[in-house]
Structures are given as structure tokens and as C-alpha cells.
Amino acid sequence: MPKRKQHKAFWKNIKFKYKLTIINENTLEEVVGLYVSKLNGISVLITALTFIFVVAALIIAFTPLRNYLPGYMNSEVRAQMVENALQVDSLQTLVDRQNMFIMNIQDIFRGNIRVDTVQSIDSLTAMRKDSLMERTQREEDFRKQYEETEKYNLTSIASQPETIGLIFYRPARGIISSPFNSGERHYGIELAASPGESVLASLDGTVILSTYTAETGYVIELQHNQNFISVYKHCGSLLKHEGDEVKGGEVIALMGNVGQSDTEAHLHFELWQKGRPVNPEHYIIF
Secondary structure: OHHHHHHHHHHHHHHOEEEEEEEOOOOOOEEEEEEEEHHHHHHHHHHHHHHHHHHHHHHHHHOHHHHHOOOOOOHHHHHHHHHHHHHHHHHHHHHHHHHHHHHHHHHHHHOOOOHHHOOOOOHHHHHHHHHHHOOOHHHHHHHHHHHHHOOOOOOOHHHOOOOOOOOOOOOOOOEEEEOOEHHHOEOOEEEEOOOOOEEEOOOOEEEEEEEEEOOOEEEEEEEEHHHEEEEEEEEEEEOOOOOOEEOOOOEEEEEOOOOOOOOOOEEEEEEEEOOEEEOHHHOOOO
């Protein structure tokens, strides 16, 4: 009951009307009399806020003022901006061509270019680009000297192709006991590890050789993309056969003690590209 009484008292207070009177000071005559309540004031305030919101929404929706608000730029203004950007780009291109034209005329007047070799003023632009790309005699001599020096170097940078899109896997977990040395005709690395360690394919590829030899024990070779071939020697056993498709990181063999003078399990790993041996440490982190 007390809560109900408080509720009634609250609404009675909200609806209670006050009389606002305007009186003539000289005659004390009532000019205007207005009855208002708190509920009326709240209603007027809500109505005014709603009106302001509607007017603002109409301005944003139907007048150009919306373009000054973030995120409200219309398609026409955007199209105009794009068109202006294209025109500026075209003007820049025109200015560059005009500057090139003036430079070509200056070269003709100075005698830097023979007039009888000029087909048109614009053709000088292509001639200018070609002249910038021409090799000097010093560059030509250096190139010939470098090519002659690196002609028989199997580990030269020029012999190492780009490995675009290739992810190399470490063939086995172990320590490099003998590094790559083309000068001593050692075209691979020796990885010392425990017997039975897994031997993994360094790249996706196809098995092109899976056999046993008295000198190197079990040997398996894989053909990969970009003319790469990987060779795995001194394996204890082979898990793949010729013609099998393998994925990079897939187990293809197991490590083992192989060879007449070998006392430790190790893997001899070679990496070839276009018929030339390359240092595996340049491609794989061991």
C-alpha cells in the first residue's frame, strides 16, 4: 500500500497544474493566464528534441551539407574527385612530355644529336631511354672479366637460381660433420645423427631413384620443381620406391650405419639444380 500511495503521489505531482498569469501593472487586470504542469513541460521538451532530430536528418539526407560530414560523401562528389585526380595525372603526364620535348629540341640545337637520324621529335624519347640503358665500355669489360673468372666456379652466385615459392625442409636432425666443398669434389654435406633417425624429403617431388649400392648403401633421389634434385645417401633403409610422389617433410628413409669405414650413423645429402651441385646450407637451415 505505501508503494501504491507513493506512485499516486508521484503522478499527482507530475500532473499538478500551475497557473502562469500575466497582469497589467497599472490596472492589475489579467492579460494572459496559462495552466501548465511538469508533464506538459516534459512533453514539450521531447517534442522539441524530436523536431530538431527530424530537421537534422532531413538536412543530412537532402542537402549538400551532408558532404561535410565524415562518411556521407555522395557518389557525385566522389566521381568528381576521381575525375579531378585523373585530370591532374593527365596534366602531369602532359607536362613531362612537354619537358622531354623541350630537352629534345635543345639537344638538336646544341648538336648533341644528328638531325638526319631523327625521324620525329617524339622518337628522341625512346632514343634517350635506350642511351641510358646502354652499357659503357668499362661495364662491358668488367662483365667479360667476371664471366671468365666464374666460368668454372660451381658455387658462383650466377649458378644459383631463384627459389620462388619453394619451402625447403631439413632432411634430418643432426650436426654437420663435413660441409659442402666443391673444390674437393665433395658436393654435399654430412649430417651425423643417431641410427634410425627419420630422413625427410626436402621438397615436394617424385622419387627417381631408390636403390642400394656397395659404396653408399641405400640411396634415394627426388626430382623437384625448378629443376632441383635432392640426393640422400648412406640410409639404413628406404621407405619409398621409384615413381612415388612425396611431400616436403615426409619420411622417405631411415638413418643407418652404412659403408665399410663408417663408424657413426650419418646422412650424405646433396642438392643439385640444373645439373650443378649447390650448397644446401644456402637453402636450408640446419
